[in-house]
Amino acid sequence: MMGQIRKPIEEILSYLDGKKKIVIMGCGGCATIFHTGGIKQVKEMGEILRKEGKEVVEIGLPFAVFCCYLPMSSMMIERHIEDFKNCDAVLMMSCGDGLQTVRRYLESKNIFKPIYPSNNALGFFGEGPKEFIEKCLGCGECELGKTAGICPLTQCAKGLLNGPCGGTRENGKCEVDPEKDCAWYLIYKRLQETGEIEKIKRINEPHKWSKATRPRKLEVEPIDLHEKLKETKKVIESLGIK
Numbered sequence: 001m002m003g004q005i006r007k008p009i010e011e012i013l014s015y016l017d018g019k020k021k022i023v024i025m026g027c028g029g030c031a032t033i034f035h036t037g038g039i040k041q042v043k044e045m046g047e048i049l050r051k052e053g054k055e056v057v058e059i060g061l062p063f064a065v066f067c068c069y070l071p072m073s074s075m076m077i078e079r080h081i082e083d084f085k086n087c088d089a090v091l092m093m094s095c096g097d098g099l100q101t102v103r104r105y106l107e108s109k110n111i112f113k114p115i116y117p118s119n120n121a122l123g124f125f126g127e128g129p130k131e132f133i134e135k136c137l138g139c140g141e142c143e144l145g146k147t148a149g150i151c152p153l154t155q156c157a158k159g160l161l162n163g164p165c166g167g168t169r170e171n172g173k174c175e176v177d178p179e180k181d182c183a184w185y186l187i188y189k190r191l192q193e194t195g196e197i198e199k200i201k202r203i204n205e206p207h208k209w210s211k212a213t214r215p216r217k218l219e220v221e222p223i224d225l226h227e228k229l230k231e232t233k234k235v236i237e238s239l240g241i242k
């Protein structure tokens with residue numbers, strides 16, 4: 001998911017300077033998990049902005065309603081379409097993906113409003129529920145098949161595809177950041193554990209950064225949202241969650 005942190009409130013307020021009517025829209029996906037745009041944070045932001053003399057409409061999205069996925073989030077946008085039309089600015093408590101998805105949707109409805117981010121997105125993070133670690137840059141040419149399932153582009157300070165660099169510390173920590181494990185030490189250990197240690201001798205081809213040219217586009221067969229939500233409901237019930 002998209003790791004993110006909230007921007008300093010001073011920066012957020014500076015964007016909204018001179019704007020009276022604000023729509024705050026959160027995100028029920030990653031922003032809820034990272035406490036940067038869940039229903040609670042949208043309410044808190046609403047209180048802050050009201051104290052600053054703003055008129056605020058809060059749009060909190062329930063968990064698992066991602067604002068970057070329009071088949072779901074557009075239903076919430078439509079419910080508040082008049083608020084979007086009448087506001088002076090929109091504050092998106094999501095990642096930049098969510099912000100731009102909502103911006104484009106509003107533009108498709110001929111609604112052109114200033115739209116501002118409340119968060120800084122950091123990249124793809126995994127694990128949780130408390131600690132999350134950056135795992136992937138979305139580089140477009142996954143190298144994990146060559147590196148024992150450990151991404152050197154995110155885990156190695158130098159992003160080396162052939163390592164280690166020679167600076168690895170005796171305790172297996174990184175030359176650049178002694179707090180961090182050396183990615184290539186981890187790759188070496190894991191290749192040993194999986195009986196593939198011979199692979200450490202292979203010279204990997206340079207990474208194809210051409211696959212990362214921006215913006216990339218994907219086309220997929222749209223999912224059947226109703227069916228998917230029914231599946232989710234079934235699984236949730238099977239886990240004993242009412």
Ligand code: SF4
Pocket residue numbers: 135136137138139140141142143144151152153154
């Ligand atoms: S090699 Fe690229 S796609 Fe694979 S995990 Fe690393 S950044 Fe992500």
Ligand code: SF4
Pocket residue numbers: 155156157158159160163164165166167168169173174175176177181182183184185
């Ligand atoms: S010590 Fe290891 S993780 Fe650090 S830069 Fe060198 S190879 Fe990469």
